[in-house]
Amino acid sequence: MRDDRLKKLVDQLVEYSCDVQPGERVLIEDRGIAPDFDAALVEKIYAVGGIPLVQLVDLKVDRAMMMGCTKEQLEWVADIDAERMAGCQAYIGIRGGGNASESADVPSEKGKLYALHYAKKVHSEIRVPHTKWVVLRYPTDAMAQKAGMSTEKFEDYFFRVCNMDYSKMSRAMDALVTRMMATDKVRIQGPGTDLTFSIKGQPAIKCDGKLNIPDGEVFSAPIRDSVFGTLQFNTPSAYQGVTHENILLTFDKGQIVKATGSHEALLNQILDTDEGARYIGEFAIGVNPYITTPMKDTLFDEKIAGSFHFTPGNCYDECPNGNHSAIHWDLVCIQAPEYGGGDMFFDGQLVRHDGLFVTEGLLGLNPDNLR
Numbered sequence: 001m002r003d004d005r006l007k008k009l010v011d012q013l014v015e016y017s018c019d020v021q022p023g024e025r026v027l028i029e030d031r032g033i034a035p036d037f038d039a040a041l042v043e044k045i046y047a048v049g050g051i052p053l054v055q056l057v058d059l060k061v062d063r064a065m066m067m068g069c070t071k072e073q074l075e076w077v078a079d080i081d082a083e084r085m086a087g088c089q090a091y092i093g094i095r096g097g098g099n100a101s102e103s104a105d106v107p108s109e110k111g112k113l114y115a116l117h118y119a120k121k122v123h124s125e126i127r128v129p130h131t132k133w134v135v136l137r138y139p140t141d142a143m144a145q146k147a148g149m150s151t152e153k154f155e156d157y158f159f160r161v162c163n164m165d166y167s168k169m170s171r172a173m174d175a176l177v178t179r180m181m182a183t184d185k186v187r188i189q190g191p192g193t194d195l196t197f198s199i200k201g202q203p204a205i206k207c208d209g210k211l212n213i214p215d216g217e218v219f220s221a222p223i224r225d226s227v228f229g230t231l232q233f234n235t236p237s238a239y240q241g242v243t244h245e246n247i248l249l250t251f252d253k254g255q256i257v258k259a260t261g262s263h264e265a266l267l268n269q270i271l272d273t274d275e276g277a278r279y280i281g282e283f284a285i286g287v288n289p290y291i292t293t294p295m296k297d298t299l300f301d302e303k304i305a306g307s308f309h310f311t312p313g314n315c316y317d318e319c320p321n322g323n324h325s326a327i328h329w330d331l332v333c334i335q336a337p338e339y340g341g342g343d344m345f346f347d348g349q350l351v352r353h354d355g356l357f358v359t360e361g362l363l364g365l366n367p368d369n370l371r
Contacts, residue, residue, distance in 0.1 A: 005159040006040060009213070012163065013092055014044045017134035017210050022049030024089035031057040032096025034138045041092060050090070059102040066106045066114055068141065074117040085126045095299070096138040104241030108269045111240045113178075115273060115326040124328070129317045136162070136213045137299045147295040161290040161300070164370075168208030169216060169287070172364040173206040176218045176285065179362065180204035183346040186222075186283070188308065190335055190342025192232025192248060195310075197222040203319045207284075216288030216303040221321040222280050231310060234339050235294045237303055237333040242266060243296055247331060249312075254279050256312060271312060276325030281315035284308060285344075285352075286332070289367035298330050301341035305367045306336040306355020309342070 014020050017362040026045050030038050038054055045052040085091070103111075127133055137143065144154035153337045199220045233247045242263060250258035256278040261267045271277045288303035295301065302309045313327035335342035336355035344352040351359045356366050363369065 006037070006245065008160065008163050010040045012046045012166075012209065013134055013136065013213060014041065014048060014050075016166070017160045017213060018090040018092060018132045020045055020048050020050040020090055020132075023051070025051045025053065025086045025087060026090040026092060027085065028052060028054045028092045029057065029093065030054065030094040030096075031059065031062070032094060032138060032140065032153065034094050034096055037094065037138060050332070059099065063103050063106060063296075066103060066110050067112055068219075069113055071113055071117055074113055078118045080263055080292070081122045082126055085131070088131055090289050091127050091131045091133040093133070093135040094138050095135065096143075098139050098163065099142060101238070101241045101243075106241065108240075108266055112216055112269075112273050112326075120326045121227075121370050122305065124314055124326075132210075134211055134213055135299060138296055143295070146297065147283075147293075157290075161214045161288065162286075164214075164290060166215060169370055170206060170208035173208060173218055173287070174368060175361040176287075176365060177204045177206055179346060179359075180218065180220055180349070185345075187345040187348075188333075188342065189345075190333070191234070191340040193230060193333065195227070195229040195231045195251070197228070197254075197280075197283070198226040199223070202321065205316075205318050212299055212303075214288055214291060214300060214303055216291070216305075217284045217286050217309075219282050219284035219316070219319065221315045221319045221323075222254070222283050224279055224321045224323050227251040227254045227280055231333065233331045233333050235304075235307070235334055236296050237298065237301075237329070237331055238296045239270065240328055249310075251280075270327060270329070273313075274325050276323045277313050277327050278311055279312070279323045279325075281313050281321065281323045281325065281328060282309070282311035282319070282330070284311075287365045287370070289370040292336070292367075294332065298332075301332045302330045306352075307332050307334045309333070329335075 023249040139158040144151045181204045182304045188195045202220045204220045207217045231249045236245045245262040247261035286303045286307035291304045309330045309332045313325040315321045315323045
């Protein structure tokens with residue numbers, strides 16, 4: 001990889017995304033193999049006066065730990081890692097590795113234990129609300145293969161997406177934030193989808209490179225019991241190592257009352273993790289102009305231009321709707337014409353058709369205006 005592209009990405013993560021200040025402690029968690037990138041991050045954090053700590057996680061070892069985990073063991077590990085996380089002001093998560101499905105055969109009951117007794121305490125309760133955090137997918141041969149690209153072509157794509165002008169995107173997002181915060185009823189229609197819900201009084205938060213790289217979404221949360229209708233997702237989603245396809249959810253008074261898909265039994269086990277798993281914690285609109293096709297990687301797919309995602313599980317503290325859960329599963333629907341198209345209405349007015357904004361003030365978020 002060329003040094004200039006790597007340097008620009010490191011600068012973006014440390015100075016823009018996490019805004020690391022002198023004396024701040026920064027945890028770098030690398031779930032994969034990116035030692036050169038980790039070293040570059042460490043050097044940059046030192047350069048701005050920060051205090052770095054690096055944790056390397058091998059996915060094969062992680063799988064072995066999960067295969068035999070118990071509630072008691074996870075609580076013990078969570079206590080240790082929660083104390084460390086609470087002592088940090090910033091967190092940079094690097095996701096990668098050679099096999100994205102390494103944990104595919106971990107029993108679902110073990111995944112549920114991990115979500116309830118480790119991830120919830122360390123990440124949902126401490127890292128997400130109390131640190132300046134950013135999560136990044138690092139390019140690997142496996143990611144290039146999933147994207148159907150050569151390694152060189154995928155690296156070019158990766159850096160084009162991740163090193164885009166997020167400040168320009170941020171300015172264009174302001175109009176959508178204003179419009180969403182003034183909206184009560186949302187209706188979404190498309191193949192297999194006729195969904196209604198309210199976001200009245202809910203905040204609208206722009207994701208402009210501060211929390212995820214790549215980034216590019218504006219999110220809110222539906223009033224918990226306001227969701228009615230059906231939603232057909234057309235984007236594959238990998239969750240705990242298993243790829244789910246053709247997920248169709250039926251809602252009544254906010255609750256998922258029926259769920260079907262390619263792994264229906266497992267899908268319903270996940271949605272039965274706790275009471276909140278069958279309610280929605282997030283509604284978001286994707287606008288990244290350089291991400292146009294899914295690659296079964298949530299950090300990329302949820303930002304696809306012309307998409308939206310609807311998330312069973314936990315809401316964010318910045319946009320609370322009262323729904324709490326150990327899971328937070330971003331499921332994506334693309335409304336570009338090649339994926340079947342669709343319409344989005346705010347209070348009865350059409351605001352997006354076939355993935356493109358059609359109302360004055362929001363046109364700046366269309367891909368041709370952000371590239």
